[in-house]
Amino acid sequence: MLDKFKKNTSTLLATTLLSCLAANAAHAVTLDEVKQRGTLRIAIANEIPYGYTDMSGEAKGAGPDVAKHIAEELGIDNIEWVTTNFSSLIPGLQANRFDMVAAEMAVLPDRCKQVLFSEPNSSYGEGLLVKQGNPKDIHAFEDFAKRDDIKVAIMAGADQLEMLQALGVPESRIVTLSSNADAISTVATGRADAYAATSLTASELAEKGKSVDVVHNFKDPIVNGEEVRSWGAFTFNQDSASLRDAVNEQLAEYKQSDEWQQTLNQYGFTEADIQGSTAHSTEELCSASQ
DSSP states (O other): OHHHHHHHHHHHHHHHHHHHHHHHHHOOOOHHHHHHHTEEEEEEOOBTTTBEEOTTSOEESHHHHHHHHHHHHTTOOEEEEEEOOGGGHHHHHHTTSOSEEEEEEEOOHHHHTTSEEOSOSEEEOEEEEEETTOTTOOOBTTHHHHOSSOOEEEETTOTHHHHHHHTTOOGGGEEEESOGGGHHHHHHTTSSSEEEEEHHHHHHHHHHOTTEEEOTTOBOOEETTEEOOEEEEEEEOTTOHHHHHHHHHHHHHHTTSHHHHHHHHHTTOOHHHHHHTTSSOHHHHHTSOO
8 A cells, every 4th residue: 555655646746747847848938028027048058159158257259249239129137147058958948947048059950840040140160179280180070981090079969960970970980078168178188089060169179278279171061962051040949939039120130230240250250151141041941951
């Protein structure tokens, strides 16, 4: 009888917990609720130059700086910044732990099934971080598919995994890291021979570590016959359409200004990156063939 009671109690607790989690995840915030609350909760992945906190704890980067302007235009007085791992951004939105992500997350069809994206705020290419002098003579993502003597590291949840898989890189040659902060030591110690990231991230990491460098003659990956470029956007829970739409409206207006271009320029985005941000709509990116 006691065992049966314990079993029934455990089942009841588990059911209650799952119901609470489901209810919490389902109740995504609306724009009106954010305004009533007076605080917009925005997540970043602490990745320079997309979204990070500086030494004083202030949120910086292409995503946060543009998000600050948009929040002000929407009449939202306060932003609560949440720093988490990149791989936790989408689950965090789904669990309603924050209202919006400002990490310049690439718009991809698989992600579009899980969250809502604003229109693109930026575009950016790929890059590789290697040991100083590039002793393994690595020049492209494709090298890891062709050679069995080298390994590549990526950040958990990053879209470089899909690129490498599409190029035929076996899982045995891919090392997964929880954070960009581990990239320099991983490459310097030889745990991996390179770190695959966007060109901006690779350049930022190279400036921080004397034992590493970017591949200067890097060859852009070609996937399904097309040169790879990513489009970064703000991200929302699927039930937060009113908030996403309001952000889109302000973003479209802001992207017409010199101030927006200067913001991206100061974080290392090139003119090609800035002009490229308008090359595709989110609808086109979400419906692209995988």
